[in-house]
Amino acid sequence: GENVEQHPSTLSVQEGDSAVIKCTYSDSASNYFPWYKQELGKRPQLIIDIRSNVGEKKDQRIAVTLNKTAKHFSLHITETQPEDSAVYFCAASKKTSYDKVIFGPGTSLSVIP
């Protein structure tokens, strides 16, 4: 069935360093890949997304890359700050007669000041 895997499950970096989170998906028909940030006790917030016709997208310190052939996509955060500490979820979906968004299990990122 549809599945999204995410690695690592936990990630600890020093402030100012870069963080990379990787995801793989199983359904080759998936064509939309959002990333969400969830701080403790708060709602998931969409931080960046990419569609299948694009290989890379960047928004300030955040970038996402997509390799459709290998069915994997990654989140890159540069110049990390303590406020980047949160759980990050990748997700995949496809536009069919109905739309189901499949989430990965999450990565807990800690940025050490």
Place this chain on the structure above:
Amino acid sequence: DAGVTQSPTHLIKTRGQQVTLRCSPISGHKSVSWYQQVLGQGPQFIFQYYEKEERGRGNFPDRFSARQFPNYSSELNVNALLLGDSALYLCASSWDRPAYEQYFGPGTRLTVT
């Protein structure tokens, strides 16, 4: 500009009871999806409603049901509650289809005792 709202914020129920959770989407959004998020895991898709019709259902038992009203607000009902139903229930809305730019509400924390 109001975001997605959900009520109640917290809820405590006993096994066997029934519960109704409510969601109001962002103004202009026609699609509402419901997710269950167990502590430490990613959101799991329960239902998607678009233009007041059920368009998708995840792997949840028939005890879970939902509906969408003419004003696009939605209710999630869970009958015969089990301890395992304890979770954060998230509602997400999008303008068109949830495959693109989906925004989450703050969630309802359900505890079943």
